[in-house]
Amino acid sequence: xxxxxxxxxxxxxxxSTPKGMLHAVDGVTFAIERGKTLGIVGESGCxxxxxxxxxxxxxxxxxxxxxxxxxxxxxxxxxxxxxxxxDMQIIFQDPFASLNPRMTASEIIGEPLVIHxxxxxxxxxxxxxxxxxxxxxxxxxLVNTYPHELDGGxxxxxxxARALALKPKFIICDEPVSALDVSIQAQILNLMQDLQEQLxxxxxxxxxxxxxxxxxxxxxxxxxxxxxxxxxxxxxLFENPSHPYTRALLSSIPSIHLDHKMERVVLQGEITSxxxxxxxxxxxxxxxxxxxxxxxxxxxxxEISAGHFVACHLVEGRVQ
Amino acid sequence: MSSEVTTQDxxxxxxxxxxxxxxxxxxxxxxxxxLSLKPGExxxxxxxTGAGKTTTALGIMGLVPSPPGRIASGKVVFAxxxxxxxxxxxxxxxxxxxxxxxFQDPMTSLNPVxxxxxxxxxxxxxxEGVSRKESVRKAGEMLEMVGIPAARAGDYPxxxxxxxxxxxxIAIALxxxxxxxxxxxxxxxxxxxxxxQVLDLMKALKTRYNTAMILITHDLGVVAQVCDKVAxxxxxxxxxxxxxxxxxxxxxxxxxxxxxxxxxxxxxTVGRLKPIKGMMPDPTDLPSGCKFHPRCPDAVxxxxxxxxxAVTTEAGHIARCLILKPMAxxxxxxxx
Numbered sequence: 001x002x003x004x005x006x007x008x009x010x011x012x013x014x015x016s017t018p019k020g021m022l023h024a025v026d027g028v029t030f031a032i033e034r035g036k037t038l039g040i041v042g043e044s045g046c047x048x049x050x051x052x053x054x055x056x057x058x059x060x061x062x063x064x065x066x067x068x069x070x071x072x073x074x075x076x077x078x079x080x081x082x083x084x085x086x087d088m089q090i091i092f093q094d095p096f097a098s099l100n101p102r103m104t105a106s107e108i109i110g111e112p113l114v115i116h117x118x119x120x121x122x123x124x125x126x127x128x129x130x131x132x133x134x135x136x137x138x139x140x141x142l143v144n145t146y147p148h149e150l151d152g153g154x155x156x157x158x159x160x161a162r163a164l165a166l167k168p169k170f171i172i173c174d175e176p177v178s179a180l181d182v183s184i185q186a187q188i189l190n191l192m193q194d195l196q197e198q199l200x201x202x203x204x205x206x207x208x209x210x211x212x213x214x215x216x217x218x219x220x221x222x223x224x225x226x227x228x229x230x231x232x233x234x235x236x237l238f239e240n241p242s243h244p245y246t247r248a249l250l251s252s253i254p255s256i257h258l259d260h261k262m263e264r265v266v267l268q269g270e271i272t273s274x275x276x277x278x279x280x281x282x283x284x285x286x287x288x289x290x291x292x293x294x295x296x297x298x299x300x301x302x303e304i305s306a307g308h309f310v311a312c313h314l315v316e317g318r319v320q
Numbered sequence: 321m322s323s324e325v326t327t328q329d330x331x332x333x334x335x336x337x338x339x340x341x342x343x344x345x346x347x348x349x350x351x352x353x354x355l356s357l358k359p360g361e362x363x364x365x366x367x368x369t370g371a372g373k374t375t376t377a378l379g380i381m382g383l384v385p386s387p388p389g390r391i392a393s394g395k396v397v398f399a400x401x402x403x404x405x406x407x408x409x410x411x412x413x414x415x416x417x418x419x420x421x422x423f424q425d426p427m428t429s430l431n432p433v434x435x436x437x438x439x440x441x442x443x444x445x446x447x448e449g450v451s452r453k454e455s456v457r458k459a460g461e462m463l464e465m466v467g468i469p470a471a472r473a474g475d476y477p478x479x480x481x482x483x484x485x486x487x488x489x490i491a492i493a494l495x496x497x498x499x500x501x502x503x504x505x506x507x508x509x510x511x512x513x514x515x516x517q518v519l520d521l522m523k524a525l526k527t528r529y530n531t532a533m534i535l536i537t538h539d540l541g542v543v544a545q546v547c548d549k550v551a552x553x554x555x556x557x558x559x560x561x562x563x564x565x566x567x568x569x570x571x572x573x574x575x576x577x578x579x580x581x582x583x584x585x586x587x588x589t590v591g592r593l594k595p596i597k598g599m600m601p602d603p604t605d606l607p608s609g610c611k612f613h614p615r616c617p618d619a620v621x622x623x624x625x626x627x628x629x630a631v632t633t634e635a636g637h638i639a640r641c642l643i644l645k646p647m648a649x650x651x652x653x654x655x656x
Contacts, residue, residue, distance in 0.1 A: 043511035044482075151599055152369075181368035182538065186582035186595030193592065208511065215584030215593070238586065252516035253586060254541030258568055260587070266520060267513045270481050 005069060005170060005202045006055070007031040012063030013047075013054050020276040024050040026226040027064070029301070032219075034169075037196070037203040039217030039234065041210060041249075045271060047226040048206045052172040055204070056088055057081060068170070086116060089163040093175035095155030099147040105158050106143040109133065112165040132161040137191060153184035160191065170202045177212065189216060210253050214238055219307075222246050225274050225282040228301070232308040242310045245283045281313060289314055329397070330499060330532050331357040331380070336394030338372075338379050341387065347603045349375040351556040353394070354630070357549070359499065360530040364543030364564070366579070367553035370600050373536045376553070377502045380534075381421055382411045399499065417447040420493035424505035426485035430477040436488045437463070437473025443495045462491040466521060483514035490522065497529055504536045519546055540583065544568060552576045555601055555611040562637030572631075572639040574616045610642060618643055 013025040025047045032038045040048045053059045055066055057073065066073050073084060092098035099108055110129045112118075119125040130140055136157040147155050156176060163171055173192065177185040189212065195201060207213050213220055214234050221231040222243065230243040241247045248265040267286050280295035281287070287294070294313050301309040338350040350372040357363050367373045378384045380396050382403060396403045398419065403411065415421075423429040431439055440459035445452060460470035466487040468480075477485055486506060493501055506522070507515040523546055526533055535547055543550055544564065551561035552575065560573040571577050578596035598615040601607055607614050613623035620643060628642045 043513065153599060181600070182579060182582045183368060183596040184599060186593040189584075190592055190595060210512065211584045211586050214586060215590070235589075248513060252512045254515075254519070254539065254545040255586065256540045256544050256568070256580070256583070257587065258544055258565055264516065264520075266516055270483055270514060271511075 003034045004031045004067075005034040006204075007067040008051075008055060008064065009067070010064040011051065011054060011061055011066065013050050013059060014062045017275060022275045023226045023277055024274060025054060025061075026277075028223070028226075028228045029064075030221055030228065030231060032202055032204065034202055035196070035200050036218040037205050037216060039205045039207065039213035039220040040223060041207060041213050041220060042223035043208060043249075043271060045225075045274065046223040047274070048223050049174055051223070052090070052174050052204060052206050056090060056172060058090075082116075086166040087169045088172075089166065089168040089170070090172045090174060091156075091159050091163050091176045094179050095152055095159050096147070096179075098159055099155060101147055104144050104146055105133070105138070105150075108147075108158055109161045109165060112162060116166055118166065128165070132165055135164065135195070136161045151184075152180050153187060156180065156188055157191070160188075160195070164195065164199070167199075168201070170204075172204045172206065174206045175208070176205075178207065178209065185212070192216075210250065222249065225271065225277060227282060227311065229283065229311045230309065231301070236305070236308050240305075240308070242304060242308070242315050243283075243312050244287045244289055244314075281311075328358070328400075329356045330359045330361075330399060331355070332395075332397040333376075333380070334395045334397070336376070336379055336396060337392040338375050338384055338389060339392050340389050345604050348606055349389075349556055349603060350379060351606075353553075353556070353558055355551055355558060355561070357500070357532050357534065359532055360526075361549060362526060362533040362535060362547045364547035364550040365534055365536045365553060366538065366540060366543055366550060368538060368600060370555075370603060371553040372556040373553055374504055375556075377421065377504055377534065377536060380502065381415060381419060382406070382408075383415075413447070416443050416498075417496045418498055419500045419502065420496070420498040422486075422489050422493050422501065422503040422506045425509050426482060426489050427477070429489055430485060432477055435474050435476055436480070436491075439488070440473075440492050440495050443492055447496045458495070459491075462495050463488070465494075465525070466491045483510055483517060486510060486518055487521065490518070490525070494525060494529070494531070497531075499532060501526075501531050501533045502536070503533060505538075506535070507542065508537070508539070515542075522546065540568075540579065552579070555606055556603065557611065557640065558638075559612065559641070560637075560639045562633075563635065566633075566635055566637040570637070572637065572644055573612075573641050574618045574643075575612045578615075578617075610640070 009029050011025055011028040015022040015024055028051055040051060042048045054061045061074060076084060106129045109132050110125050113125060113128055119128060133140060138157050177188050180188060196203060205213060205216055217234045220234050220237045221228050224245050230246045241250050248267045251265045272285055280297060281299050284290040284294040299311050299313050301311045302315060303309050304315060333353055333355040336350055336353040340347040340349055353376060365373050379391060384391060391404060437459045440462050441455040444450060444455040444458050460473050463470050463473055468484060468487055507518050510518060537543060547564055550564050550567045551558045554575050560567060560576045571580060581594040582596060584593060596615050601611060609624045609626050610628050613619040623642050626642060628640045630638045630640050631644045632638045
C-alpha cells in the first residue's frame with residue numbers, strides 16, 4: 001500500500017478581477033507519496049505557483065480539498081495551521097527577494113526556531129543554526145553576513161536552511177534554481193537531492209525548466225491555463241508524451257545535441273486569457289488536432305497506462 | 321560588397337580589454353579578448369553571469385558607459401575599420417544601420433509611449449534618408465516579416481505579449497538590414513514554446529538576409545540549435561572557441577566540459593549532476609595565471625602562475641589551457 005503524504009482533490013483558485021473571474025487553478029487533482037518528488041511544469045501563467053501557494057494556504061483555495069497525512073487542512077484553524085507550518089515549508093525562486101536584507105544569515109535561518117519556540121536559550125539557537133548551516137554547506141564564518149554580501153548560490157542555501165529549520169516533512173520548491181547560473185544550479189540540485197535522501201523529504205518542484213524537472217522528479221504534472229493536462233512518471237512522460245501540448249512543449253526544448261533534430265511542433269499563437277475561459281479543452285484554440293468535439297464539453301483525466309493520466313479528448317477516444 | 325572581400329572577416333576583435341573603475345577599485349570585465357566573424361556567420365557567445373558577454377557586446381557597439389567603463393586596449397575592426405577610433409558622430413551612423421542590437425528584456429527596450437510602428441519607422445527615417453510616409457510603409461512591411469499584421473502598427477507595446485514584443489524588437493533591429501546583429505539573451509525572458517517561435521524566426525531571417533549574428537546566451541541548447549561557431553567566456557576571457565561541432569563534440573577546455581556536465585541531459589539520465597566546484601571569481605580580484613584554475617579539476621601547479629596561451633588546432637579550434645599544450649611534460653599533472 002502506498003504511503004500518500006499529500007493529496008489534492010479538485011483544487012480550485014479563482015480570483016475576481018474587474019474583467020471577470022480569473023481561473024488560476026481549476027480542478028487540479030494529484031497525490032504525492034512520502035519521500036517522492038512531484039514536478040509541476042508549465043509556462044508563465046499556467047497556475048503552477050498559485051497551486052503551490054494554495055496547498056500551503058498562503059492563498060485560500062476557492063474550492064477543492066487539500067489532504068495532508070489524511071487530514072483536510074483546508075478546515076484547519078489558525079492554531080492548527082501554525083503547527084502544520086512546521087511540517088510544510090517553501091523555498092522561493094529569487095533568493096534576493098525572499099531574504100530580509102536587514103537580517104544576517106544566522107538570524108534568517110534561526111527565525112523559524114524562535115517563532116515556533118523550538119529553542120530555550122541563545123546558545124541552543126546558535127547550535128541549531130550552525131548545524132543547519134553545515135547541513136546546507138554554508139561555511140561557519142558566514143553567520144554574520146548579510147544577504148547582499150553573498151552570491152546567488154549561497155543565498156539560496158540560506159533559503160534552504162531556513163526551510164529546513166523546523167524539520168519539515170514536505171517542501172514546495174518554487175523555481176529554486178531558475179535564478180542561478182548553470183554551474184551553481186547543479187550544486188543546489190545535488191544539495192536538494194542529498195537532503196531528500198538524508199531527511200526523507202517530500203518535494204513539489206515547480207519549474208518551467210523541462211530538463212531540470214526530468215532530472216529531479218519521480219512524477220511530473222503538466223499544467224496549462226490552470227488545469228492539469230497530463231501526469232505521469234518522469235520517464236514515461238518524456239518517452240511517451242500524449243497530450244498535444246506536452247508534445248509541443250517537449251519538442252520546444254533546444255537540445256544540446258547537434259544532430260538531435262526532434263520533430264518540432266511549433267505552436268501557433270500564445271497562451272489565451274485565464275479570465276472567463278470558454279468551456280472545453282483550453283488548449284484547443286492552439287491545437288492542430290482540435291475538432292469541434294474538443295470545445296463542446298469538459299475533458300477529465302483518463303488513465304492511458306498505469307499511472308499515466310491525460311486530459312485530451314482524442315486520447316480519451318483512443319482508449320475507449 | 322565586392323566578391324573579393326567576402327571571405328574576409330566582417331568583425332575582428334583583437335586584444336580587447338574593458339575595465340570599470342569605481343572608487344579606486346578596478347573591475348576587469350573583459351580581458352584580452354579575440355574573436356572574429358565572417359559575413360553571414362552566427363556566433364554563440366556563452367558564459368555565466370559576470371563572464372563579460374554583455375560588456376563585450378557594448379564594447380563592439382561603442383556603448384560602454386564611461387565613466388566608470390573604459391576600453392583599456394584592443395581593436396574592434398568592423399568591415400575594415402577600427403570602430404574604437406571612430407568619432408561618436410560616425411559611430412552613431414553605424415549603430416542601428418550596420419550593427420544592430422537586441423536586448424534581453426523586450427519590455428524595457430521598447431518605448432511605452434510610442435506605437436510600435438513609430439518605433440520601427442524611427443530607425444528607418446534616421447538611417448535610410450527616406451520620407452516619413454515611406455518609413456511608415458516600410459515599418460508595416462517589417463512587422464509582417466516578423467509575423468505581426470501590419471494593421472497593428474498603431475498599437476502600443478503594452479498591447480502585445482512578451483513574444484510579440486520581442487518580434488517587434490527584432491523588426492526594429494533588422495529594419496535597416498544590418499550586416500551584424502548582436503542579440504543579448506533574446507529569448508531568456510520568454511517561455512520555451514515562444515522561444516522556439518522566436519528562434520525559428522531569427523534563423524529564417526538570418527538566412528534570408530545573410531546577416532551575421534552574435535547570439536549571447538547562457539543556454540548551450542539554444543546555441544546548438546542556431547549557431548555555426550561558438551565562443552565560451554570565463555572571467556572576461558574567451559577560454560574556448562571554434563566551429564560548433566568541434567567545441568560541442570570535441571570539448572577541450574575543462575570549464576566547457578564542466579558546463580556540459582552541469583546541465584541535466586534530456587537524452588541520458590544521470591543520478592547526480594557533476595557541478596563545477598566553487599564559484600565565479602571576483603572580477604576586482606582575479607586569480608593569477610589561468611583564471612579558472614582554482615575551480616579546475618585538472619589544474620597543475622603551473623596553472624596558478626602561468627597565463628595559458630591560446631592553443632589552436634588546424635581546424636581553428638582554440639582553447640586556452642596549459643594542460644592541452646605540453647604533451648611533453650604530463651608528469652606535472654596533479655589531481656585537483
